[in-house]
Amino acid sequence: EAQVTQNPRYLITVTGKKLTVTCSQNMNHEYMSWYRQDPGLGLRQIYYSMNVEVTDKGDVPEGYKVSRKEKRNFPLILESPSPNQTSLYFCASSWDGKYEQYFGPGTRLTVT
Amino acid sequence: QKEVEQDPGPLSVPEGAIVSLNCTYSNSAFQYFMWYRQYSRKGPELLMYTYSSGNKEDGRFTAQVDKSSKYISLFIRDSQPSDSATYLCAATGNQFYFGTGTSLTVIP
Numbered sequence: 341e342a343q344v345t346q347n348p349r350y351l352i353t354v355t356g357k358k359l360t361v362t363c364s365q366n367m368n369h370e371y372m373s374w375y376r377q378d379p380g381l382g383l384r385q386i387y388y389s390m391n392v393e394v395t396d397k398g399d400v401p402e403g404y405k406v407s408r409k410e411k412r413n414f415p416l417i418l419e420s421p422s423p424n425q426t427s428l429y430f431c432a433s434s435w436d437g438k439y440e441q442y443f444g445p446g447t448r449l450t451v452t
Numbered sequence: 453q454k455e456v457e458q459d460p461g462p463l464s465v466p467e468g469a470i471v472s473l474n475c476t477y478s479n480s481a482f483q484y485f486m487w488y489r490q491y492s493r494k495g496p497e498l499l500m501y502t503y504s505s506g507n508k509e510d511g512r513f514t515a516q517v518d519k520s521s522k523y524i525s526l527f528i529r530d531s532q533p534s535d536s537a538t539y540l541c542a543a544t545g546n547q548f549y550f551g552t553g554t555s556l557t558v559i560p
Contacts, residue, residue, distance in 0.1 A: 382552035430495050
């Protein structure tokens with residue numbers, strides 16, 4: 341089954357404790373991206389990657405890191421999480437990043 | 453100014469009504485315009501897309517883009533309770549830009 345998987349689905353952590361949210365796709369897509377979704381602000385792009393070893397900042401990259409060492413994986417790293425990073429995070433993948441993206445199920449992160 | 457602005461709603465209509473959802477965008481370089489649908493506790497899914505200007509129809513759904521006024525619309529005919537969801541408009545330049553979403557409830 342074609343899908344994008346994210347882990348964990350739910351995470352509660354404390355300020356400053358480094359964490360990684362994993363994202364994996366099995367569709368051989370070139371393009372992958374991370375979003376955060378907040379009430380009233382909608383879906384905002386954090387980082388995207390057009391291919392292995394190629395990443396670019398989206399609208400809200402501050403406080404986040406990504407890497408793309410393999411085509412199928414695109415982990416999101418929060419080196420020192422803060423409460424304003426409490427949000428619902430989505431990973432997505434696409435053939436070419438033009439219009440159709442497949443989204444993962446989301447990761448609800450709470451930073452206290 | 454946000455790249456894509458969307459009427460926030462929420463919108464509540466009776467079953468069978470025609471629904472109109474609207475967005476505006478600011479960057480004339482945008483070429484692809486999309487509508488995603490997001491059910492509660494799920495990730496968004498692509499509903500329809502349009503390349504450049506014009507209309508596109510898929511069953512009860514019609515997507516419309518007017519590049520002269522930078523307006524994106526989605527029309528839903530004969531709305532059904534299963535259409536209840538949040539609808540997100542989006543556009544692409546070198547990255548994806550999403551509107552804030554409109555929550556739609558179709559009442560049986």
